Amino acid sequence: MLSYILxxxxxxxxxxxxxxxxxxLTLALSLPFGILIAxxxxxxxxxxxxxxxxxxxxxxxTPLMLQLVFIFFGLPVVGITFDRxxxxxxxxxxxxxxxxxxxxxxGIQSIxxxxxxxxxxxxxGPTKAFIRxxxxxxxxxxxxxxxxEVISLVKDTSLVYIVGLGELLRAGKIASNRDASLVPLxxxxxxxxxxxxxxxxxxxxxxxxxxxxx
Amino acid sequence: MNKKINRILITFxxxxxILAAFTGCSAKEPAAANTKSTGFAKLQxxxxxxxxxxxxxxxxxxxxxxGEIVGFDVDLAKEVFKRTGLEVKFQPIDWSMKESExxxxxxxMIWNGYTITAERKEKVAFSEPYIASxxxxxxxxxxxxxxxxxxxxxxxxxxxxxxxxDAINTEPGLAASFEGGEPVLFATNNEALMDMEAGRTDAVVxxxxxxxYYITERGQEKYKILDxxxxxxxxxxxxRKEDTELLEKVNxxxxxxxxxxxxxxxxxxxxxxxxxx
Numbered sequence: 001m002l003s004y005i006l007x008x009x010x011x012x013x014x015x016x017x018x019x020x021x022x023x024x025l026t027l028a029l030s031l032p033f034g035i036l037i038a039x040x041x042x043x044x045x046x047x048x049x050x051x052x053x054x055x056x057x058x059x060x061x062t063p064l065m066l067q068l069v070f071i072f073f074g075l076p077v078v079g080i081t082f083d084r085x086x087x088x089x090x091x092x093x094x095x096x097x098x099x100x101x102x103x104x105x106x107g108i109q110s111i112x113x114x115x116x117x118x119x120x121x122x123x124x125g126p127t128k129a130f131i132r133x134x135x136x137x138x139x140x141x142x143x144x145x146x147x148x149e150v151i152s153l154v155k156d157t158s159l160v161y162i163v164g165l166g167e168l169l170r171a172g173k174i175a176s177n178r179d180a181s182l183v184p185l186x187x188x189x190x191x192x193x194x195x196x197x198x199x200x201x202x203x204x205x206x207x208x209x210x211x212x213x214x
Numbered sequence: 215m216n217k218k219i220n221r222i223l224i225t226f227x228x229x230x231x232i233l234a235a236f237t238g239c240s241a242k243e244p245a246a247a248n249t250k251s252t253g254f255a256k257l258q259x260x261x262x263x264x265x266x267x268x269x270x271x272x273x274x275x276x277x278x279x280x281g282e283i284v285g286f287d288v289d290l291a292k293e294v295f296k297r298t299g300l301e302v303k304f305q306p307i308d309w310s311m312k313e314s315e316x317x318x319x320x321x322x323m324i325w326n327g328y329t330i331t332a333e334r335k336e337k338v339a340f341s342e343p344y345i346a347s348x349x350x351x352x353x354x355x356x357x358x359x360x361x362x363x364x365x366x367x368x369x370x371x372x373x374x375x376x377x378x379x380d381a382i383n384t385e386p387g388l389a390a391s392f393e394g395g396e397p398v399l400f401a402t403n404n405e406a407l408m409d410m411e412a413g414r415t416d417a418v419v420x421x422x423x424x425x426x427y428y429i430t431e432r433g434q435e436k437y438k439i440l441d442x443x444x445x446x447x448x449x450x451x452x453x454r455k456e457d458t459e460l461l462e463k464v465n466x467x468x469x470x471x472x473x474x475x476x477x478x479x480x481x482x483x484x485x486x487x488x489x490x491x
Binding site: 007008010011014032033035036039042043044045048069076077126127130162163164166170173174175176177178179 | 219220221222223225226227230266269270271272276277278279280281305306307308311314315318319320402404407428431432
């Protein structure tokens, strides 16, 4: 049994590599993108605000799987072609950006008005005040809901099989089909659990570090 | 306050654009599998052809423990293109997207136990059939089902979107007599067999070549294959309709390989017998 699992590891690790690259790149891009969406959604300009509302509605209102198919197979019809990995990454960032955006919006709106006023009195311009004073407090407050999304993201990466990318769950399914055994799927489950455990622990530490004043 | 948010918004848009442009460049992989070519001359110029396959289809095309793509169809394709003077690249695809992948030019052919059906013929051009198989009925060894008529009132499972399902649907009267009025659909044949072993399914309809692999893997003594079947089927290679020269080359090479016994040798390696048509 142990030797069978060891035998599975090379191909599973190959899949894990894809899972982790989709995960890390999506996370790194969707967080700043989410802040942008939150700001757009909060804009005083009615037009900008409704464009972002429409965007959030479309991205959260349709399945991520459908968005992947649309970007990879649909866009080439109108002459825009991305390769497999780029299509997957684009779909994930656009989708997760919308969710992150709403989390950041809640965070930004939870900051008391006095903070802006205080920043102004201290001579901070609006952009500087937002980045140096508001955003750090927002990040502190949104860590728990962001952790939720991040854990969802770890598991959603399995959807990239639809554009032909081999990831962890796919590697498990291949081995499961080949060997007529459920063990490879259990191994894949183990990897996902390790990944989410690492993420949970990482964000917990981050949360603690930012838990000043409490 | 609103004006402020707009100014912040502009700053962030700029940051994001720079970030996106940066990762966009670094994440670019060589777009090797993205051939837009039609026409054999173009393939020759680029020096390779891209075969699309579902890498879970054992034993036609799948990954071994080392992660290498292997299989009967894979060996056959390698030999065909060795003779044609082209390198062959294998691109894993999702099976439900195979015709989209082909027609958008991401792959040049579908070669993976691809059964010839009238519906698929409308979308792709098929090579001459190279393997003949049939849609068999599998039950547990001690099952009371011994003929097609015994399936009435029983739970029958098959693979979703498969040629087996199409074959069952050619006999709507029989399908309607199944428990639930239709077959139960699974993503893979392996899952259908597992469900049968768990006692929830009474019979599985599947392509004989595909299902024999699983029967051997899971223990031959546990199952029986009925004499009656849901008809014959044939495998072909799917090529874009406009790629006529490629199709001719593939057909011609397959004929040569049949004549000189090299496809028989590949068949012996994977199935222990010659099943080349």
